[in-house]
Each structure stands twice: as structure tokens, then as C-alpha cells.
Amino acid sequence: MAILVFGETGQVARELAVLPDTLCIGRDAADLRDAASCAAAIRLHKPAAVINAAAYTAVDAAETDEAQATLVNGTAPGAMAQACAALGIPMVQISTDYVFAGHGETPWQPDDATTPLGAYGRSKLAGEMAVRDAGGAHAILRTSWVVSAHGANFVKTMLRLGAERDSLNVVADQIGGPTAAADIAAACHRIALQLIDAPDKTGTYHFSGAPDCSWADFARAIFDEAGLNCAVHDIPSSDYPTPAKRPLNSRMDCGTTHKTFGIERPQWQASLTQILKDLGASK
Numbered sequence: 001m002a003i004l005v006f007g008e009t010g011q012v013a014r015e016l017a018v019l020p021d022t023l024c025i026g027r028d029a030a031d032l033r034d035a036a037s038c039a040a041a042i043r044l045h046k047p048a049a050v051i052n053a054a055a056y057t058a059v060d061a062a063e064t065d066e067a068q069a070t071l072v073n074g075t076a077p078g079a080m081a082q083a084c085a086a087l088g089i090p091m092v093q094i095s096t097d098y099v100f101a102g103h104g105e106t107p108w109q110p111d112d113a114t115t116p117l118g119a120y121g122r123s124k125l126a127g128e129m130a131v132r133d134a135g136g137a138h139a140i141l142r143t144s145w146v147v148s149a150h151g152a153n154f155v156k157t158m159l160r161l162g163a164e165r166d167s168l169n170v171v172a173d174q175i176g177g178p179t180a181a182a183d184i185a186a187a188c189h190r191i192a193l194q195l196i197d198a199p200d201k202t203g204t205y206h207f208s209g210a211p212d213c214s215w216a217d218f219a220r221a222i223f224d225e226a227g228l229n230c231a232v233h234d235i236p237s238s239d240y241p242t243p244a245k246r247p248l249n250s251r252m253d254c255g256t257t258h259k260t261f262g263i264e265r266p267q268w269q270a271s272l273t274q275i276l277k278d279l280g281a282s283k
């Protein structure tokens with residue numbers, strides 16, 4: 001029996017597709033704006049576990065499209081979790097650092113209070129609550145700053161801008177852990193397999209790349225690794241206005257993920273090297 005993955009074309013799902021016994025489905029098979037179609041897909045495939053790697057991830061667009069974001073990120077995961085609970089199979093729901101308000105400098109614990117700053121974070125928090133409320137075996141895995149060789153992400157944006165410009169202003173007061181989609185996929189896969197045999201591991205967990213850094217630090221590492229001669233100027237978030245406010249402190253304590261599942265924080269520098277190699281962008 002396979003692990004059913006929602007989000008066929010996404011960064012994380014594309015990495016799950018190359019792992020053993022996964023079956024990835026996309027929008028044509030189940031549209032997350034139609035929660036019933038998601039539950040029906042689970043009943044059709046009768047998988048051993050479900051990983052939901054599909055989401056409305058356009059953080060700024062969500063500010064003026066919150067109803068759609070909530071359908072996709074809140075209602076659909078709830079319907080998936082109910083279908084999983086009815087079949088007695090576990091579900092892994094991927095969530096985000098953007099459920100936190102981002103004050104202070106202490107890494108967030110999984111049970112810390114959640115106070116999202118924007119619509120995307122609120123919609124993802126609604127998904128977390130709906131998955132818990134369904135009452136089945138599950139892991140909510142919060143991650144952050146996802147990058148890969150596929151799709152739209154900060155690494156690809158920096159490679160494009162770094163090739164066009166001599167210098168770039170990048171925010172230096174938002175701190176978090178860049179996380180490769182391949183590392184998240186491997187973690188979700190291991191967690192799903194463990195939950196099948198040990199549903200009592202149900203809970204909320206954190207998983208992000210180490211060490212924590214600012215977006216500006218991360219941009220410098222990308223340019224260095226790619227051999228791009230583009231200077232990075234540190235700026236405060238207030239100098240980079242966006243429709244959605246981002247948390248300043250996205251540090252997440254991943255200790256319980258290690259303790260429960262034996263999964264360590266991945267080193268993002270090594271994953272970045274691999275991504276640039278895959279993109280043919282190494283120096």
C-alpha cells in the first residue's frame with residue numbers, strides 16, 4: 001500500500017515522488033478548493049498513510065484572497081484528516097513558521113501560542129486545528145523557508161536577481177531556518193512510516209534547516225556558492241514593504257522531532273550546494 005501525497009507539482013511533493021511507495025496526485029485528481037474531492041481521493045486509493053504537501057503558498061496574494069486560502073489550507077486538510085481517521089490511517093500535514101507572531105529571539109516550541117500576522121498564516125493555522133479536531137493519528141510538521149531546484153523560491157529569485165545586478169537590498173532582521181524540500185520530503189516520509197506502526201506519536205513538530213540565519217545571510221551564501229558577484233546590503237523589514245507582514249523570529253526548536261522520530265535538523269549549506277548543482281548554477 002502506498003503513501004498518498006497531495007500536491008504533485010509542488011516543491012516538497014516533487015521530492016516525495018522519488019521516495020519509495022509514494023503516489024502523488026495533483027489538482028486534476030483532487031482540487032483542494034473542493035474538500036469532498038480530497039476525501040474521495042483518499043477513499044479511492046485506500047493508502048497506508050497520507051501526506052498533504054499541497055497548499056495555497058502565495059503569502060502576499062492571500063491577503064486579498066483569504067477565503068480561497070482558507071478553503072485550500074484550512075478546510076481541505078480537515079476533510080483529508082476526517083477521511084484518514086475513518087480509515088484508521090495516519091496523516092502528515094505540513095505547516096509553517098508563519099503561524100507564529102515572531103517576537104523575541106527564543107526558538108518557538110511546538111506548543112507555544114500561535115498568533116499569525118497574516119492571512120496565509122491564519123489559513124495554515126486553521127488547517128492545523130482541523131487536522132487535530134478530526135481525531136485521527138497525525139503529525140503536523142511546521143517547516144520554514146522552503147527551497148529547491150523546482151518551483152518558485154528564494155534561491156531561484158536570488159540567482160535571477162544576482163545575475164542581473166551588482167548589489168541587492170535584503171532584509172536582515174527576519175531570522176529563520178532555510179529548509180530544502182528534499183529534506184522535508186525525507187522527514188515526512190519517515191514520520192508517515194513511523195506513525196503507521198506508532199500512532200501514539202501523534203502531535204505537532206518542528207523541522208527547519210540549521211543554523212538559523214537572516215534572509216540577507218542566506219542570500220550571501222547563495223551568491224558565494226554560485227560565484228555571483230552581487231553585494232548584499234542588510235536592510236530592516238520596514239525598508240521592504242510587502243502586503244503581508246512576516247515574522248521577525250522564525251527560529252523553531254526541533255528537539256521533539258529528533259526525540260520522537262530520530263530526525264535531526266538538516267544543515268542548509270549542504271542542501272544548498274546540492275540544489276545549485278541540480279540547477280547547474282554552482283561556481
Ligand SMILES: NC(=O)C1=CN([C@@H]2O[C@H](COP(=O)(O)OP(=O)(O)OC[C@H]3O[C@@H](n4cnc5c(N)ncnc54)[C@H](OP(=O)(O)O)[C@@H]3O)[C@@H](O)[C@H]2O)C=CC1
Pocket residue numbers: 007008009010011012013026027030031032033052053054055056057072094095096097124143144145146147151152181
Ligand atoms: N514554500 C515555503 O517557503 C514554505 C512552505 N510550507 C508548507 O510546505 C508545504 C509544501 O509547500 P511547497 O512545496 O513550497 O508548495 P508549492 O508552492 O511549491 O506548491 C504548492 C502545491 O499545492 C498545489 N495546490 C495549490 N492549490 C491547490 C488546489 N486548489 N488544488 C490542488 N492543489 C493545489 C499546487 O498545485 P498547482 O501547481 O496545480 O497549483 C502545488 O502542487 C505547504 O503546506 C506549505 O504551506 C511551509 C513553510 C515554508
Ligand SMILES: Cc1cn([C@H]2C[C@H](O)[C@@H](COP(=O)(O)OP(=O)(O)O[C@H]3O[C@@H](C)C(=O)[C@@H](O)[C@H]3O)O2)c(=O)[nH]c1=O
Pocket residue numbers: 057058059096097098143144145146153154157161168169170171174215240246
Ligand atoms: C526578492 C527579495 C526578497 N526580500 C525579502 C522579502 C521577504 O521578507 C524575504 C523572503 O521573500 P519570499 O517572498 O521568498 O518569502 P515568503 O514568500 O515570505 O516565504 C515564505 O513562504 C511561505 C509559504 C512560508 O511558509 C514561509 O516559511 C516562508 O518561506 O526576503 C528582500 O529583502 N529583498 C529581495 O530582493
